[in-house]
Amino acid sequence: xxxxxxxxxxxxxxxxxxxxxxxxxxxxxxxxxxxxxxxxxxxxxxxxxxxxxxxxxxxxxxxxxxxxxxxxxxxxxxxxxxxxxxxxxxxxxxxxxxxxxxxxxxxxxxxxxxxxxxxxxxxxxxxxxxxxxxxxxxxxxxxxxxxxxxxxxxxxxxxxxxxxxxxxxxxxxxxxxxxxxxxxxxxxxxxxxxxxxxxxxxxxxxxxxxxxxxxxxxxxxxxxxxxxxxxxxxxxxxxxxxxxxxxxxxxxxxxxxxxxxxxxxxxxxxxxxxxxxxxxxxxxxxxxxxxxxxxxxxxxxxxxxxxxxxxxxxxxxxxxxxxxxxxxxxxxxxxxxxxxxxxxxxxxxxxxxxxxxxxxxxxxxxxxxxxxxxxxxxxxxxxxxxx
Numbered sequence: 001x002x003x004x005x006x007x008x009x010x011x012x013x014x015x016x017x018x019x020x021x022x023x024x025x026x027x028x029x030x031x032x033x034x035x036x037x038x039x040x041x042x043x044x045x046x047x048x049x050x051x052x053x054x055x056x057x058x059x060x061x062x063x064x065x066x067x068x069x070x071x072x073x074x075x076x077x078x079x080x081x082x083x084x085x086x087x088x089x090x091x092x093x094x095x096x097x098x099x100x101x102x103x104x105x106x107x108x109x110x111x112x113x114x115x116x117x118x119x120x121x122x123x124x125x126x127x128x129x130x131x132x133x134x135x136x137x138x139x140x141x142x143x144x145x146x147x148x149x150x151x152x153x154x155x156x157x158x159x160x161x162x163x164x165x166x167x168x169x170x171x172x173x174x175x176x177x178x179x180x181x182x183x184x185x186x187x188x189x190x191x192x193x194x195x196x197x198x199x200x201x202x203x204x205x206x207x208x209x210x211x212x213x214x215x216x217x218x219x220x221x222x223x224x225x226x227x228x229x230x231x232x233x234x235x236x237x238x239x240x241x242x243x244x245x246x247x248x249x250x251x252x253x254x255x256x257x258x259x260x261x262x263x264x265x266x267x268x269x270x271x272x273x274x275x276x277x278x279x280x281x282x283x284x285x286x287x288x289x290x291x292x293x294x295x296x297x298x299x300x301x302x303x304x305x306x307x308x309x310x311x312x313x314x315x316x317x318x319x320x321x322x323x324x325x326x327x328x329x330x331x332x333x334x335x336x337x338x339x340x341x342x343x344x345x346x347x348x349x350x351x352x353x354x355x356x357x358x359x360x361x362x363x364x365x366x367x368x369x370x371x372x373x374x375x376x377x378x379x380x381x382x383x384x385x386x387x
Contacts, residue, residue, distance in 0.1 A: 002139060003211050003239030006146035006198055008232060011189025014128025016219035016232035017197055019058040021135035022047055024217025024236055028060075034134045037084040040123055041065070045131075050220050053229035057218035062124035070116040073101045076126060085130070092133035092201070099196040103173035125193050132197055139215075139236055144201040148179040155186030171195045179205060187225055194232075213237040248276060248326050249300050251307060253316040254283065256291035263292065266313045273309060274302040297324075333359075338384050340366045340377070345385060356385035 006012060022028050032045045042065035050059045076097055080090050098112075105115040117125075136144075151167040159168065167182075170192040178199055183189070214237045221230035263280055270278040281293040294314065298306050300323070307319055330349040335342050336356070343366070346357045358381040367374040 001142045001239045003237060004136070004139070004141045004144045004201075005206065005211060005235040005237075006144065006202065006232065007235065008147050008149050008190070008194075008198070010221065010225065010228050010230050010232065011150050011152070011191075012194030012198060012232050013191040013221060014125060014132065014193035014197065015060045015062065016221050017194065017234075018045075018128060018131045018135065019047070019060040019219030020217035020232050020234040021132075021139070021219070022060065022217070023056075023058040023219060024139075024215040024234060026135055026138050030138070031131060031134060034085065034089075034138075035127055035131055038079060038126070038130060039083065040079070040126070043123055043127060045127070052218075052220055052224070052231050055218055055229055055231060057220040057231050059220040062127045064123040064127075072114075072116050073097060073112060076117070079126065080130060083130075085134070086137060089130065089133040089137050092136060093130040096129045096132070096193075096196045096200045099174060099200045100170070100192060103170045103192065103196070106173050107169040128193055129197070132201075136201070141236070143203055143239060145204065145206045146198050146202045148181045148205070149175055149195065149198055150181045150183055150189050151175075152185040152187045152189040153182050154184060155188070157188050168192065174199050178202075185225060185228065187223070189225075211235060211237045211239050246326050246328070247300070248297050248324060249303060250322050250324055251296045251298060251303065251310065251319050252322075253294050253310060253314070253319045254285060254291050255294060255314055255316050256285050256289050258292075258315045260292075262313070263294075266294070266309070269309055269313060270296055270306060273305055274298055275306060336385065338381060340370070340381070343381065345381075358382065358385065 018031070022031065028045060028047045035043065035045060044063040046061045046063060048059050050057055077094055080093050080097075083090070100117070101112050101115055104117065105112045108115060151171065153166055155166045156163045157166055157168060158164075166186065166188050167190065168188065171190055174192060174195040175190075175198075213235045215235075217234045217236070219232045219234070221232075223230060267278045267280070275296050275298045277297040279295055281295065283291050283293045285291040294310070294316075296306055296310070303321060310316060310319055332347045332349075333344060334347050334356070335344050343362050344359050345362070346359060348355045348357065358378060363374060363377045363381065366372070367377045370377070
C-alpha cells in the first residue's frame with residue numbers, strides 16, 4: 001500500500017506541500033499540465049531549489065493575476081467540477097475545501113452556504129489544494145499519516161478580517177481533536193490550507209505501522225525562521241498494515257507421570273489466568289517412555305503466575321522459558337445483526353480488507369437455542385458475514 005507521511009516539524013502550508021511532492025520526484029511540468037485543467041486564466045506555477053539550514057528543498061510559487069472578489073464554497077466547487085481532472089482528484093480537493101469551509105463558518109458564526117472565502121478562496125489556494133490532490137494521485141497514495149502538527153504562537157498575522165493571533169482561529173478549529181504541538185515560534189507555521197490538508201487526508205499518527213521509504217521530499221516555506229528549518233518533509237513508501245508485532249514468552253515442560261484426565265483442567269486454568277495459548281503435544285521421552293509436552297504462551301509479566309499454576313497443578317519439577325517474537329494479523333471484535341439476531345464476530349484485517357468470522361461460543365449458543373446442527377449455524381453465519 002503506497003503511503004504518505006507528513007513530517008510537519010515546521011508546520012505545513014499548501015505551497016510547502018506542492019514543493020515537497022516536486023522534491024520527491026514529481027516533475028513540475030507534469031503538475032502544471034494538470035493544474036491547467038482547472039482553466040484558471042493567467043495562473044502559472046514556478047519552482048526553484050532553495051536551502052533551509054543546509055537542506056535542499058523546492059519552493060513553489062503560484063503566480064496569479066490580481067483579483068479582488070471573494071468566493072463561496074459553491075463557486076470553488078463549480079471551478080473544480082468544470083475541470084477535466086479525474087473524479088478522484090475532484091473529490092479529494094472538494095473534501096479539503098469542505099473542511100476549510102466548516103471551520104471558517106464556525107469561526108465567523110455563519111452557515112457553510114453563506115461563508116465566503118478570502119485568502120483560502122483565492123486562486124493560489126485553489127491551486128495548492130487541487131494540486132495536492134493531483135500529487136496524491138500521481139504517486140498512487142492510498143493512505144496518509146502525519147506527525148503532530150506544529151503551530152507557531154505569540155505572534156500575529158495580517159488577514160482580510162484584520163490582525164489575527166497565531167495560530168489563526170481557522171487553524172485551531174480545523175485541528176480540533178487532531179494531535180498538535182504548540183511552539184514558542186512567533187510565526188504562522190501552519191496555515192488554514194495546510195491544516196485542512198492534514199485533517200482531511202491523514203489517518204492520524206503512526207504507531208506500529210511500518211513504512212519502507214521510497215521517496216523523500218522537502219517543500220520550503222516563504223521565509224527563513226530562526227533556529228528551525230522552515231520545511232515540510234514528506235516520506236513516500238510502501239506501507240504494511242497486515243501484521244502487528246510483539247514479544248511473548250513460551251513456558252514449556254515435559255511430563256510423563258501424570259493422570260491424563262487432569263490435563264484439560266490445567267489448560268483451562270492457564271487460559272483463565274492470562275495465557276494467550278496453551279496446548280499439549282504427545283512426545284517420546286528417554287528410554288522410549290511416552291510423555292506430554294505442555295507449552296504455554298504468555299506475556300513476560302505473567303511468567304511467575306503461569307509457572308506457579310504449572311508447579312501446583314502438574315507433577316513437573318521444572319519449566320523452560322524462552323522469549324519469542326510474534327507476528328499477528330490485526331483483529332478486533334464486532335457485534336453484527338444476522339438472521340439469528342445480534343452475534344459477536346471476529347474481524348480480521350488483511351491487505352486492507354476485512355474478513356468476518358463467527359465466534360465458536362456464539363455458534364454453540366445459537367445451535368443450542370435453535371436446536372440446529374452446529375455446522376449448519378457456522379455455514380449460515382459465514383454466508384451472511386462474507387456474502
